[in-house]
Structure formats: C-alpha cells, structure tokens
Amino acid sequence: MNDIELIKLAIKAKENAYVPYSKFKVGAALITEDGSVYTGCNIENASYSPTICAERTAIAKAISEGHRKIIKIAIVGDSKYTYPCGVCRQVIREFGKDSQVIIANSEEDFKKYNLAELLPNSFGPEDLIKEVKDDV
Ligand SMILES: O=c1ccn([C@H]2C[C@H](O)[C@@H](CO)O2)c(=O)[nH]1
Numbered sequence: 001m002n003d004i005e006l007i008k009l010a011i012k013a014k015e016n017a018y019v020p021y022s023k024f025k026v027g028a029a030l031i032t033e034d035g036s037v038y039t040g041c042n043i044e045n046a047s048y049s050p051t052i053c054a055e056r057t058a059i060a061k062a063i064s065e066g067h068r069k070i071i072k073i074a075i076v077g078d079s080k081y082t083y084p085c086g087v088c089r090q091v092i093r094e095f096g097k098d099s100q101v102i103i104a105n106s107e108e109d110f111k112k113y114n115l116a117e118l119l120p121n122s123f124g125p126e127d128l129i130k131e132v133k134d135d136v
C-alpha cells in the first residue's frame, strides 16, 4: 500500500462522513505494523461533544481488531490541508509515536510529517512507567 493508494482510501472514506452540523467532511486511512489497512470518517452528534473525528474512527477500528501499532495515517478533509486536531494527535501518539502523517489535498498534492513534528515533546505511555528521579 503506497501513499497514493492510502490517500485514495481516505478520500473514499470521507464520503461516509456523518456531518449534519458542521457539513465538514473528513476521511482517514491508516496502515498498521502488519500492513492491515483501516479507514474512518468523522461522525457528528446532535449533542455535539460526542463527535468523533475521522482519525479516531479509523484508529478505534484498528485497535478493536487487535492492532497496536500505526505506521502511517492519511487525512483528507474539506479544507485544502486538514490537519488532525489536538485530541487526534494525542491518540495517534498512543499507537504511533514514530508514525508518518499524510495531510492530503488530493492524491497528487499532499504533505508528509512525522507525528513528532505535529506533537513535539509529547506525553505518552512511557511517562507512566514510574522511576526514581534524580532531584527528589
Ligand atoms: O482533523 C480533523 C479535524 C476535524 N474533524 C471533524 C470534527 C467535526 O466533525 C468536523 C468539524 O470540526 O471535522 C475531523 O474529523 N478531523
């Protein structure tokens, strides 16, 4: 699965977005460590805050099927370059500290980042492994 194929899947997934409130569609497609591919769209809610972003829909699908590592995720939205929100960056971080994030305007026009560029100095699972600090 190359970058262009992954972007095509994100564009396709975007069609299923449920966005009666914002009218802003987003699609995502990700690859896991073993090459499995999952897609997602944003799903809004009349109560607004239960809204789930496309990225987290795709991640929930992958994790619930037993995967634990994301290698790459492509995101396509209704703005020229739709970047993941802060919550999604943190959720990508949980399963893809070294993942690549593709922000696509189209399959020919896209930007590629490492997750660490989008979420520098991140907090993650390793921080919760307690150790004695020098200064305490
Ligand atoms: O990266 C993003 C940014 C926003 N949204 C969704 C949430 C909401 O449904 C709509 C407007 O914020 O876009 C995503 O799915 N992913």
Ligand SMILES: [Zn+2]
Binding pocket: 053, 054, 055, 056, 084, 085, 086, 087, 088, 089
């Ligand atoms: Zn988000």
